[in-house]
Amino acid sequence: MKKALARYAACLALCAAASLANAAPQCSGEAVARAKKLLTFHFGEDDRIRISPDVKELPPIRNPANKKQQFKVLEVWGSIYKGEYRMRLIYFVSGNDCTLMGQEILEYANL
DSSP states (O other): OHHHHHHHHHHHHHHHHHHHHHSOOTTHHHHHHHHHHHHHHHHOSOTTEEEEEEEEEEEEEEETTEEEEEEEEEEEEEEETTEEEEEEEEEEEETTEEEEEEEEEEEOOOO
């Protein structure tokens, strides 16, 4: 009985760890919406704009104005026709609030 309980507990722990690993990063919905706006700002309205729903959290960066604060960096990919773009959106997170502090866009191209 103890072995069965121990196996059950181990299984629950593994399942919980797997679900946390697959959880979307905080502010990811906001980042996807902002990525679409960023591509639209640079290239204008275009029905070929596509934004990937996958959001990757990168290592945080320090706030240059306050070294005690950190900004969350989220990477989102998008495309227009044949062009691919990597966008990094930088947020200050306070509780559930995501405040956009910066953004960058880079075309993914081999020149």
